[in-house]
Amino acid sequence: xxxxxxxxxxxxxxxxxxxxxxxxxxxxxxxxxxxxxxxxxxxxxxxxxxxxxxxxxxxxxxxxxxxxxxxxxxxxxxxxxxxxxxxxxxxxxxxxxxxxxxxxxxxxxxxxxxxxxxxxxxxxxxxxxxxxxxxxxxxxxxxxxxxxxxxxxxxxxxxxxxxxxxxxxxxxxxxxxxxxxxxxxxxxxxxxxxxxxxxxxxxxxxxxxxxxxxxxxxxxxxxxxxxxxxxxxxxxxxxxxxxxxxxxxxxxxxxxxxxxxxxxxxxxxxxxxxxxxxxxxxxxxxxxxxxxxxxxxxxxxxxxxxxxxxxxxxxxxxxxxxxxxxxxxxxxxxxxxxxxxxxxxxxxxxxxxxxxxxxxxxxxxxxxxxxxxxxxxxxxxxxxxxxxxxxxxxxxxxxxxxxxxxxxxxxxxxxxxxxxxxxxxxxxxxxxxxxxxxxxxxxxxxxxxxxxxxxxxxxxxxxxxxxxxxxxxxxxxxxxxxxxxxxxxxxxxxxxxxxxxxxxxxxxxxxxxxxxxxxxxxxxxxxxxxxxxxxxxxxxxxxxxxxxxxxxxxxxxxxxxxxxxxxxxxxxxx
Numbered sequence: 367x368x369x370x371x372x373x374x375x376x377x378x379x380x381x382x383x384x385x386x387x388x389x390x391x392x393x394x395x396x397x398x399x400x401x402x403x404x405x406x407x408x409x410x411x412x413x414x415x416x417x418x419x420x421x422x423x424x425x426x427x428x429x430x431x432x433x434x435x436x437x438x439x440x441x442x443x444x445x446x447x448x449x450x451x452x453x454x455x456x457x458x459x460x461x462x463x464x465x466x467x468x469x470x471x472x473x474x475x476x477x478x479x480x481x482x483x484x485x486x487x488x489x490x491x492x493x494x495x496x497x498x499x500x501x502x503x504x505x506x507x508x509x510x511x512x513x514x515x516x517x518x519x520x521x522x523x524x525x526x527x528x529x530x531x532x533x534x535x536x537x538x539x540x541x542x543x544x545x546x547x548x549x550x551x552x553x554x555x556x557x558x559x560x561x562x563x564x565x566x567x568x569x570x571x572x573x574x575x576x577x578x579x580x581x582x583x584x585x586x587x588x589x590x591x592x593x594x595x596x597x598x599x600x601x602x603x604x605x606x607x608x609x610x611x612x613x614x615x616x617x618x619x620x621x622x623x624x625x626x627x628x629x630x631x632x633x634x635x636x637x638x639x640x641x642x643x644x645x646x647x648x649x650x651x652x653x654x655x656x657x658x659x660x661x662x663x664x665x666x667x668x669x670x671x672x673x674x675x676x677x678x679x680x681x682x683x684x685x686x687x688x689x690x691x692x693x694x695x696x697x698x699x700x701x702x703x704x705x706x707x708x709x710x711x712x713x714x715x716x717x718x719x720x721x722x723x724x725x726x727x728x729x730x731x732x733x734x735x736x737x738x739x740x741x742x743x744x745x746x747x748x749x750x751x752x753x754x755x756x757x758x759x760x761x762x763x764x765x766x767x768x769x770x771x772x773x774x775x776x777x778x779x780x781x782x783x784x785x786x787x788x789x790x791x792x793x794x795x796x797x798x799x800x801x802x803x804x805x806x807x808x809x810x811x812x813x814x815x816x817x818x819x820x821x822x823x824x825x826x827x828x829x830x831x832x833x834x835x836x837x838x839x840x841x842x843x844x845x846x847x848x849x850x851x852x853x854x855x856x857x858x859x860x861x862x863x864x865x866x867x868x869x870x871x872x873x874x875x876x877x878x879x880x881x882x883x884x885x886x887x888x889x890x891x892x893x894x895x896x897x898x899x900x901x902x903x904x905x906x907x908x909x910x911x912x913x914x915x916x917x918x919x920x921x922x923x924x925x926x927x928x929x930x931x932x933x934x935x936x937x938x939x940x
Contacts, residue, residue: 654698843871
């Protein structure tokens with residue numbers, strides 16, 4: 367028996383050792399796989415695309431050209447849809463922004479989607495992991511006795527019936543992110559102790575939402591002038607009447623903020639103020655109409671465009687033009703597009719353009735500056751849309767001034783992009799893409815079709831009529847469609863034109879349901895998908911006025927007025 371047992375014991379021991387070796391190998395393999403997964407995730411994060419500013423870049427092209435997940439083959443109702451929501455405390459007017467590779471205290475490194483609301487809140491959500499529903503951090507600038515201003519506080523706007531906003535007016539303009547400083551800059555508005563209206567510029571640490579040194583700073587400014595609301599040849603910034611709707615811009619270590627009005631409620635001027643990005647000290651101040659009135663910088667929420675030399679381009683709405691005796695006087699530049707250069711302690715007007723029919727524009731409330739400015743890449747051109755439904759194509763080195771004739775002889779090109787029978791406002795800034803079958807811009811005026819125009823590089827003009835238009839129109843009324851574009855550079859089949867507009871009705875003075883749509887960017891006559899095809903799953907909720915979709919890393923982030931950020935992507939994950 368003993369001799370029989372010994373071989374069995376040796377066999378068991380051998381089996382035990384083999385099992386342990388196998389377990390060890392499996393553990394080692396698991397560790398290797400885990401490390402590979404971590405490395406892969408870290409590599410994916412390091413290669414992720416950030417969206418740091420309104421409409422993606424300083425030229426305001428609206429394009430993410432490093433999208434490698436979404437394409438014309440997988441954006442359809444079977445494979446693409448709403449995959450998650452993030453609940454917030456109020457309406458979202460600001461475009462969601464993406465910051466990559468943020469080291470969070472005790473929480474690791476993550477990509478963040480930053481969301482701001484009109485209740486003066488800022489949220490930092492995980493941009494990738496849908497299972498992480500709560501924000502990594504959330505800050506709110508309210509306290510007992512400190513509330514957001516409301517539309518009802520604007521007692522003189524629209525004859526006392528101000529409904530351009532439906533309630534709170536806290537954070538409206540899209541913030542801007544400085545990746546070098548890992549800081550986000552934004553303006554929050556408050557009403558304190560029932561009577562004092564303030565606007566403050568905040569600089570927040572992206573790692574935890576804490577205030578940077580010197581933050582916040584209460585916004586105040588003054589400039590020489592004899593225009594409306596001046597005292598002793600000086601105009602002082604007044605925070606109640608001035609509406610901070612436009613996106614912020616970061617240029618050569620200055621954070622720029624601009625203002626218009628609430629429904630032309632005067633007295634007001636257009637203001638542009640540049641703050642030092644480190645200490646938030648005001649460095650430069652520009653007033654559009656120091657010897658006149660109005661001249662708001664609102665651009666339907668677009669941020670100032672910036673060229674490679676740091677020049678700023680802004681479009682200005684209804685307001686005084688020139689002096690009383692000379693409309694070419696640079697002192698007042700309502701109804702104009704201007705190029706500004708930071709020099710010392712001032713912003714100098716380097717060049718400007720004013721349409722020849724500026725008087726009629728002022729009389730008819732047909733703001734020239736109803737859309738933002740697109741700087742067409744690899745050209746010297748600037749493009750701007752107006753309430754007349756026209757696109758103006760200008761030489762941004764020499765914008766052209768005022769021709770004084772009945773026709774625009776001082777422009778590169780000017781053409782109608784909405785119905786000539788009933789011109790409709792352009793609020794969206796045109797979007798640009800150099801694709802495999804040509805270079806295009808896209809624009810969507812109110813009550814009209816999305817239109818695609820091919821650029822002729824030899825003539826340095828756009829071919830008219832349009833190359834293609836969408837199968838359907840936006841609903842009758844404001845504000846038309848707001849656009850973004852995603853593509854894997856110029857690869858065929860990768861370009862998608864994304865659009866958001868009201869599902870029905872006029873969203874100017876009413877909160878309306880919205881719709882998100884996707885088109886083949888090579889020809890927008892081909893609609894790929896929309897959120898109403900499977901409405902129970904993909905419905906947008908309430909439309910966020912003047913806010914384009916944010917597209918990055920296989921996802922589309924859409925602001926809504928339904929107290930949520932909607933997230934769209936490939937169904938079931940990648």
